[in-house]
Amino acid sequence: MDDLFRGLADPVRRQVLELLLQQPLNVNQINGHFNDISRQAVSRHINVLEECGWIRIYQAGRERYGYLNKAAFYQLKDWLQDYLSMDRRSLHNDHGVFLERATYKKGTPLTYPVMLQAMLSKDKDFDGLFFNAVKTTGIFCKPSCSANPRPDNVIFYPTRDEALKHGFRACKRCRP
Template identity: 35%
Template structure:
């Protein structure tokens, strides 16, 4: 089992080299192939770049998707957010986070936003987090206990979330005024290792959005991988908003709930 100190050691080691930091800067702009990244460094070999990528992958700062011989590398900012939460948030009280997140975006979104502010586009988000608990416990927390750690609400702070982890099951939010919101519908499940949903997650209009949770590990530790894809008429800010939202939901609130038993209202207190 890798404890939190070892996780942080890997993260700091990965960030210690300027080439690895530069690789992360490239990945901030979107996923890049290993070939593309190798071409950006004239004075080092492809093998050296791959060694740097391997260290970033070990620290979970990079997620790799392989299709045939092509290797796509994605930035996973969750470990960076955890460092920020540990050392920065405790020294800040009412200072707003510089990273857009899903909650702030939903709160700011203007209901009268003109249609011409949207454009046909797509985005893909890949994130990975390690939680120190068995797969079954993480899966149950992810689904059955979602009301205790999912901090974002569409129907007001007094609303309740429920998640039915069965094929066709609904992830819904309701409140005492009979208002309701559908966050997602399950279209594939292999409990406790994978669950896929279709859902807009606060986006509106002509958008097709799906997200997947994959879990793997042992009795002491679980690696949770999120994949979120969206295509349609999108606001240019939605990708950044959802990236920040997922980082906070999974890397902060879900992790704290599973490992420490803290509800989202108690995190950071």
């Protein structure tokens, strides 16, 4: 996987991949698209793409043709699939909990990772489902509060009354 990312790290190499997406090209044709860098530099980028597995080189007489290696794209897709299959509602906000639908369904008990991520992302969808109390300040807040406590100083409570019972006072910013 590291090689795949190394291959994508340079914008010139990504441009080469875009060119080869249209059709296989020989090395001279690829070079012709890059007037601002030397032929040797383009050849080095092509070599890196081949070493990383993004392209294959086919030797036909004196000509070398580059073409995309489909296996590399599927390997990257498989790695990204866990992230791409997550809940898409957070794509429309600056923040939001980025969880698989199977991890949390409304009405199911909240786990520590879900509550922590909801607090860190300040997700308003979780307001009222739990409250986060900060040990160092003695204050409890809604998950969407603008306060930024250190996660290791936070305790989660299912209800407002539970937080009050444990000696925490309500936040004056978010008014839970």
